[in-house]
Amino acid sequence: MPASRCRVSYTDSEGSHSVEVHAETLYEAVAMAVAEFKQDQTVHIRRSRDELTVAVFRPPVEHKIKLAQVEKWA
Numbered sequence: 001m002p003a004s005r006c007r008v009s010y011t012d013s014e015g016s017h018s019v020e021v022h023a024e025t026l027y028e029a030v031a032m033a034v035a036e037f038k039q040d041q042t043v044h045i046r047r048s049r050d051e052l053t054v055a056v057f058r059p060p061v062e063h064k065i066k067l068a069q070v071e072k073w074a
Contacts, residue, residue: 007055008033017043029054
């Protein structure tokens with residue numbers, strides 16, 4: 001699977017934090033984000049039970065459809 005752009009978010013007592021990474025898997029995205037969060041002294045990931053949210057932005061898909069196809073479908 002090719003790498004996808006992902007936004008990884010985490011909320012702690014100081015608020016919500018997010019970073020964008022390019023990763024091939026969800027686990028890779030979280031690992032990369034945690035590495036970035038650890039460099040930021042304002043983010044406090046403390047426990048392995050802490051939950052992070054991963055939004056995956058896949059490459060856009062473009063389709064070309066002739067009007068005749070839609071008319072036939074309708």
